[in-house]
Amino acid sequence: LKIEEYQSTLLEGKECIAQTDIKESGELLRTYIQHEAKFREKLQVLLKSIRSAEASSSDLEAMMGEFEGGHLSPTGIVDTLAEKGALIQRIETVKHLEKSGIRYYGRTENIDIWAKEEVYVLYLNELATQTNSSVNFLMRLKKGFTENAEVAFYVKDCSVAPRGQQDIDRLNKICQYKNGLLIEQDVAAKVGRDLNICLVRIMKPAPCTQLPHDRADLVLRCPVSFSISETGGLAGCSSKPKDWKCSKCKTVLQYGFKTGFCYCLTCKVACEPKETQYRCNEEEHGIEFKPYDAEFLPSELAKIKSSNRINVLILGETGVGKSTWINSFANYINFDTLRSAIKDSKDDPIVAIPSKFTYTKDGKTQDILIGKEDPNEKHEVGASNTQGAKTYPFKVGSAVVNLIDTPGIGDTRGSKQDDENMEKILSHLTYYDNLHGIIILLKPNNARLGIMFKHCVQQLLSHLHRDAANNISFVFTNTRATFYEPGETLPSLRKLLAEKNMGIEAVPRNTFCFDNEAFRLLACVLNGIKFETDVMDIYEGSWTRACEETNRLLEHIIHGTKPHVVKDTISLNDARRIIVGLSRPLQEFASTINKNERAVKEALDEIKALGSEAKSFEGKLQFEGVTLEQHQLAKPRTVCIHPDCVEHIAVGKDMIQQPNYTRHCHPECYLGGQGGVRPEVPGDPKLLKCWAIVNNKCRNANCGHHYTQHMHRTYDLHQVKKTFKSNDAERQLNTKLTEKQKVEAEKNNLEKLGAEFKEEGRYIQEVAATFAAFLKIYAIIPFNDAMGDYIDTQIQQEREKSDFDGKRAANIAAWTQYKGEYEEQRKIITEAMDKVKGTDQGKSCAATDVKDSMQKAFKLKHFGGDIKAVYKKIEEQKAKMPQYAQGPTRRLKPNSKVKPAKSGFLRDAWKYVTGT
Secondary structure, three states, X not given: OOHHHHHHHHHHOOOOOOHHHHHHHHHXXXXXXXXXXXXXXXXXXXXXXXXXXXXXXXXXXXXXXXXXXOOOOHHXXXXXXXXXXXXXXXXXXXXXXXXXXXXXXXXXXXXXOOOOOXXXXXXXXXXXXXXOOHHHHHHHHHHOOXXXXXXXXXXEEOOOOOOOHHHHHOOOEEEEEEOOEEEEOOHHHHHOOOOOOOEEEEOOOEXXXXXXXXXXXXXXXXXXXXXXXXXXXXXXXXXXXXXXXXXXXXXXXXXXXXXXXXXXXXXXXXXXXXXXXXXXXXXXXXXXXXXXXXXXXXXXXXXXXXXXXXXXXXXXXOOOOXXXXXXXXXHHHHOOOHHHHHHXXXXXXXXXXXXXXXXXXXXXXXXXXXXXXXXOEOOOOXXXXXXXXXXXXXXXXXXXXXXXXXXXXXXXXXXXXXXXXXXXXXXXXXXXXXXXXXXXXEOOOOOOOOHHHHHHHHHHHHOOEHHHHHHEEEEEOOXXXXXXXOOOHHHHHHHHHHHOOOOOOOOHHHEEEOXXXXXXXXXXXXXXXXXXXXXXXXXXXXXXXXXXXXXXXXXXXXXXXXXXXXXXXHHHHHHHHHHHHHHHHHHHHHXXXXXXXXXXXXXXXXXXXXXXXXXXXXXXXXXXXEEEEEEEEEEEEEEEOOHHHEEEEEEOOOOEEEEEEOOEEEOOOOOOOOOOOXXXXXXXXXXXXXOOEEOOEEOOOXXXXXXXXXXXEEEEXXXXXXXXXXXXXXXXXXXXXXHHHHHHHHHHHHHHHHHHHHHHHHHHHHHHHHHHHHHHHHEOOOOOXXXXXXXXXXXXXXXHOOOOOOOHXXXXXXXXXXXXXXXXXXXXXXXXHHHHOOOHHHHHHHHHHHHHHHHHHHOOOOOHHHHHHHHHHHHHOOOOOOOOOEOOOEEEOOOOOOOOOOOHHHHHHHHHHHOO
């Protein structure tokens, strides 16, 4: 740029240029002109001297060198003007603003805030440095208004204009005036956030707790992108489809194909697509949210494609490193090497779950934290860091890999916390149709099958449907110390699986070895810690191995197994909950019905003895039997059931003997709950955790019996008298019948009542057998047979009673016969279920049978209402489960080590994941 042109440009843009800068450029021009004149004069003199041989050409070269090396030489002037480039940029920016319809106010003019009904003013501290923020926002703001609107947009450049205190207070802010009055001092702070992402405003949100399984991310064109031919107006934004996020929580919205609704998983709301407004991240859009044209919305929604979804459940013991492994897994997919992960993660590391640990060197410790804080993660020693089940989606190509993080099993807060955690997991799984993989994380150094190890593995497997066995993979963490092998844990694991006959193998195809330490080193580096080259090389090798193992794990999950139908596991646990809740009441009712049957038989014997003595019979017209009422204990307790610690009390007119558990070995025992110690089950292994049990025996001096002679109690079922009389008998006895006819009618009534009791007892027996058969067939590790155990306990208690009424032998014989009938019924049902257990119809019918059996039990004529009342009280005690939780979707770019290329099989597997 010539110096004259530079001066001319500054004078043209003098409104935005400080007077000192204009004066300085004028001085520069005058100095240069004077310098050039002197140079010309000296040059003429020198040339004459050369012609007269008074000077040589070397003198000319020296003079030219002196001129070209000075600050006023052409080169020096170019350098000087380059330093003044910011001034030229200011002038260009002002021209751009004026061309966009934004009035610029600089050195001399004053703003007219009354020029229009509504005026927006940007008070700039420095024009050039604000070009990419405040100015851009003001230009986006203007896009939202038509050319004819009564709105004006101004920029006041406070770097060149005189400014008062008000101007200082408003620096770098956009103020809004209406009819000359200030109504908003910082418009950008109010409506200008998140302009770099595409947002959707849900106008009429409706609460939504159940999401459809057939859904995909909401990917649409911006409604402002349609051209003249489409809308009759000018297109503002590009026509490229965009991912749209909720304006409140910034989570990607999803669209349900069958429901036709839009869903926000984080806000837990749904809405019709027509009740949404959009704002994309392009400048042409402006800042306003725009609705979709009703004519084009249906066709655009129809273009949304369902993503391939790979759902993987992560399970494991507390402290095994589930959250860290999920972070590591995502990084192994995205980066070829550890060094590339360090290079590309400085600004935006791939961290789905915040990770925190302590780094120690030379005796000095430093807390390492990577990722943003998450209320679902709680970093406390011994407790599970993850507080509830949460899905972390990773988009790989056109596929979404959902890694489902879960609370750890074996929480130091106790088995009750474990049970609550398992319920949270099962509640979360109801949002999925299929599970492609179930990963159980293990440490590689468990040489022995300790109680905690057994508990953790069995607790996990006991809640999974048998069909899920094929989807289980065992992933060993921190295996660098065991040479990237499963270590001593594998033999222990195989022994446990074999002992329980689970139908699960731990073999090379479903065992995988990782080392989370490589990711921890990445976290340390991102926290400013430096490592020697040899250390980096070691972990670089670990990273490479992890990438290869990630590839193998993905291949196994995608093509090595058939997806597990989640509803099978959910149905299993629904059935289990019903079974656990009803087992004890059904057992007690079965016992009560037997007593009523015997009472009816005794009443009939008396009627026969009375003959036709009607008056004596009048006292027998109403039959008094017994039923059960639930009485919740103030505090759950552990009691001893050994004969030495139990007394039997004769209750009521008929002297019905009931066991009275007088030895309360642990008066306040809180080991119960879903999946905990089962109430009224003698010798439940989980009683080993009870305070009263030490070295398998009771610590109380007055007891001292083995834990198998103890049981857990949360409520009592008290036997109470109940009068049984049919409506038919009532009507008959009120008619004018002969005394003999009255006797005969009551006899028939009692016989009918006895038959009904027997039928209800038989049905309760069938329900219990259905429960036992279902868990035996479909659970990987079934519960014990609750009814069978109960019958054995009843027989034992009858043997321990005193035979004051001479009925002990008959009672034992009755219970023994009852057990035989029950075992036969369970065998028949088990065989029937076993024949169809491999079919979808068989599994569906089995789960339905359990629920149907429960409902039929509630409808029993004499005891149904009492059973339902007991079960209702049990259900009311269940804690409310948390709703579905999901983290933000992270996009991954598969690295070269993760892309299978060795065989057609592997290539096909990867095509399925990435859609490429």
